[in-house]
Amino acid sequence: MGKPGKSYFVRTFHIIGFLLTSSFLLLLVLVTFMMINAFLHAETSLLLNEYTKFLYKVVEVISKLLEWMNAVSFLLLLILLVPEIVTRISKDSLGNWFKSFWVSYRLRRFLVRQTDHEGEGVLKIQQHNRSIRKSVIDIRNKNITYIVKLPNDMQVQKLILEAKEILREEISSRFPDYTFSNFERYKHWLRIEGTKMR
Structure with a gap:
């Protein structure tokens, strides 16, 4: 089996998410500093004049x-x-x-696991959740692709592989107009394809 290609959406998903979060946080910090600047500009106390100028x-x-x-x-x-928006339109x-x-x-959110009372290792659950947070679904009019990264640890991989059928059912129930293949594996990725029924 040849290497399954990743769409532009899948390849840029995490970078776009990071940049959106960064831009939002930077904007919040910037607005806060602009408010501080306005306050310092309005400060008229003679005692604090030099210090205020420095702070400003x-x-x-x-x-x-x-x-x-x-x-x-x-x-x-x-x-x-821009390339993704143009392609989508x-x-x-x-x-x-x-x-x-x-x-x-x-x-x-559906796949993220919490540590249970039976003593599943915290590190194992953290590795599992880290992999799950790299999963992406690409929805198109004619097809759907879902990929999830498998971690290097065999025990953690087992947690994800055991949830394959539950995940397939969850995706199928969200998209009843599509028929889904079984999960296929390529190295450290699991992939499922959905095709829209006519």
Whole structure:
């Protein structure tokens, strides 16, 4: 069996998620610094005049740096998003693109495990959940692809492999208009394909 290719959406999913989170957090910090800057600018106390001027300059420098970082983050995000958005508009739909993000996170929540009272190792569960958080579903009008990364640890792999049928049923129930293959394995990835029924 040849190597199954990953779509552009799957390959850029985690980078886009990271850049979106970074941009949002940078924006929050930037707004906070702008509020501090406005407060310092309005400060009129003669006793604190020199200290306020110094603080104002420091906050202004940090604000400029944050603006630059936010602009770079947003530009990188735009560069990655444009090809996918153009492809979705011309060959699929933007609705499926948003749905792919939403369902990916929902399936991750469904698969994430908590430590139980029977003494499953905390490290084992952490490795399992780390792999699950790398799983992605790519929803298209005609087909669906879901991939999940298998960890190197054999015991942790077993946890994921044991959940294959439950996961297949969960995906099938979410997309009743598609027929799904069995999970196929390529090295450290599990993959399932869905094809829309006519």
